[in-house]
Amino acid sequence: MNGFPLEIMLAIIGIAVPIMAFVWEFVLVGRKRLGYRVQMDTPVTGEIESVFPGVLPQLRPEGDGAAPELQDLSVVLVRIENNGLTDVDGTDYASPASDQVGLHIHFPHRRVIGMAVTELSDDALGDSLKPGTGIGSREDGQHRVGIVDLPKVPMDRGDHYKILVILQRTAGAGEYPVPVVRAKLKGGRVSETRSRSGVSPKLLGLIGFLVAVIAVQFVVGLNDQDTPDAADCGSGKLTLVGSTAFEPAVRDAATAYAKHCAGTAFAFEFDGSDRGLSRVDEDGKNDPGLLAITDGPKGVGYPNLLPRTLALSLFTMIVNPSVGVHDLSAQQIRDIYAGRVDNWQLVGGPDLPVRVVHRALGSGTRETFRKHVLGDDQPPAPAATSCRTLAATNPPGASFCEAPVTNDMLKTIADLPGSIGYSEYSDAAKTPGVKAVTIDGHRPARDQVLDHTYPFWSVEYAYSNGELPADSPAAAFLRFLTGGTGKDVLRSHGNTPCGELPNPTSCSPEK
Template identity: 60%
Template sequence: MGDFPVEIVLALIGIAVPIGAFLYEFVLVGRKRLGYRVQMDTPVTGEVESVFPGVLPQLRPSLDGASPDLKDLSVVLVRIENSGATTIDTHDYKAPDRIGLHLRFPQRMVIGMAVTELSDTGLADSLDHDSALAVREDIGGHIGVIDLPKVPLDRGEHYKILAILQRSEGTGEYPAPVLTGGIKGGRVLETRSRTGIPRMMLGLTVFLVLVIIVQLIVTAVQPEPTPLECASGKLTLVGSSAFAPVVREAAEQYEKRCTGAKFVFGFEGTERGLDRLAEEGKDNSGLLAISDGPKGSGYPALVHRPLALSLFTMIVHKDVGVRSLTETQIRDIYYGRVRNWREVGGPDLPVVLVNRIPGSGTRNTFERRLLGGDQPDRPHVSCTAIKGTVTSGAAHCNVQVTKDMQRAVGEIPGAIGYSEFSEAVQADLPTVAINGVAAGRDAAIDRTYPFWGVEYAYSHGELPGDSLAAAFLHFLVDQTGKDVLRAHGNAPCAELPDPVRCLPDA
């Protein structure tokens, strides 16, 4: 429907109508409202005197000592109440004399009446013999009338009139009694029993349901608006296998909102990702590399963009049993000075070092944060080659990506390695506290936990502002993508107390 804000208009109508109904009902016409309700209108059959001995003689008047013949009788009970929001005083009645209201009974005459119930005993003063309460006939005796005085009623107060009536004309059912009169600034109206759903409430409910149905129909037929950060095209993401699950999930979230976007992944490690970007990325805004740490000096054309503080952890085989190591112990293990787990409180089991291959961003972060420099040179050994073998002494092996690291540590007895924290937890691998501090985002932010790194996105030169790569990075660091970063235990760089910490030379 174009740019016309149909949903907003419907929402405003849905708000305005109930408010208007409330103001109309309780402010305009409902502030002063005198209601009446016929609670009983019953024909009397059979021997009245034998059923209710002594009642009718008290209610019906005597004429020269003789009562009129009683036939075709009915008993009516009418409740008169203040059903408005404010008090009704004697001066609120429109009638100029002492009579305030007229209770009329078409086709019947009144042969007896009584006030049967007062919500407050103080009302009796307005309904005694000195008041304007009286019985008369109108229209040639065809309509019986009970004149009611001007009774002051507080909110919710009421009184009831019981009348004995005799038919004056007609046959069949009696016309309903009617209360007439006027209230200044209000009205006199027939009310209903408060059991069940009030008509106004039912009407408002139906109206609101219809508004909701119309909104659903409008939403269904309208095309989903394209979010402002959306861009279309294809974007290839390569690089860090440690950060791959985070980027994949963020890309899936982006594709749900931006159906014109398509993502391709090639997470084979930081070094391979940077190499591919350097070789293929020139004049290609559809290629980004994700790196666990700064790129170094070998890629001068690549431009960095900090993403998040990423959490890493040491992992061990379940049989090792060691759940905490100091930084010194970790250095001694990887420099070959500790060769059996019993030397650090573990079982009599040779240590098997599992490393990422040189050039891995995760390995660089591990060496920079925990070892303080490069590891000793060791010949390359595939972890697949030593699985299932019995080692009599310390051993080592290398893996290509994070998943291979987790698999090797989980399968080789005595193995120790390192991994992105949330992926290690998801793989159900035992993690190791460092210096007695467990891996945690807050501990990494306040630097009490030492094994953390910064994730970067690299492009070949600056990105066009309308490119999918630029839009996706904006989504990742400034919009909904930040929730994905946090869900994986990372801290978005923009939310750090010291954001300069994410700069490559920090």
């Protein structure tokens, strides 16, 4: 992007954010940290005795084992762990030095019946969890909260212990409220942790952020490579005239160009290659915003018009579906257009009169058809009538008519039984009621043109009246058409940009 190093800024952000997240998580707030996890919170059933044999008698409130009948009991297992970067000692707990208690586990709507330490990562932790060290239980009757007090246990990095508690419901019904650990560390924190078998949401968030940064960098890179720079956008009106066969591709390219160069206003007046050349020859000398697009090179009589090759375009023979013919030899096509074949039976089709449709004289597509398919030895075409008259009268034998532009050709072939014509291939492929016909068994494709087996193709040209000012909208649009996104648009319409051919200068498959 001009004048703004967006890619560099994205790279800096992509590096800085993970570093800042690491410093925040592990140096500033996570250097000293205690975590807790509620690993079990379940009603008492017969399964509890099998999982923790001999533990329930320890938890009964009377030492002789004769306990009063208890109702609605539950068992909770809480893991306390040092999951920070440094050790935690007794002085790190943020409670008065005279207070032995460092942590409190709150059980809302339940009172503690009994408790026991069930697992120590290091036997030395047991010295800090003996009776008299501050470990015990009590009840906040006013708020109906059972509380387990735990001492200021010194814990090395990675140490943990577990507390098993049996409780009785004092209020409410249904699921028990979640136990909560209350404590503070000097220069650190106490927080709930999650099982390490899964992926941390913070880690997922960081990964997602980095993926987003990379994706934005990729898109920005594509845009910088493929779209016109603001300095390369001409400002003003650009009128495009000429070939109706190449019109759809040029219109789509203009739409793509206008998204990035809003200062260019397009006008389209496509009514044939020859008319487009005449328009630019007459009006283009004083109007650098006028371009003619043609199928094939200009003819004689236009000495002031300068060419720019754009792309190799594919053309095809087309027939009405009633013809039932899928392939014609080049000689059969010549015979049909010379009037020597008057019924489709003669070339393998049904008993149906042939209706030959030509483009009007001056059409670039017609000249391409003459040059590449009919050849110079073809006799003059028989006299033509209007296609509308031909459809209404339906005369016997071969009949001829002319279509002035591509859309008229496609509509005539789709509507007129027994008809044959020709058009730009991508337009024909998208038109219902029109069937493409291969020539000598070869289809309209780039590889078949390059190996010289498919004959019906042409070079698309842009013509201006004299040299264009470098900052004109016409010059800027031509640069767009021959590079980046413009080439992609032309390619999407079945055309091959000249730079991709063996001879880019002449835009020819010939080496």
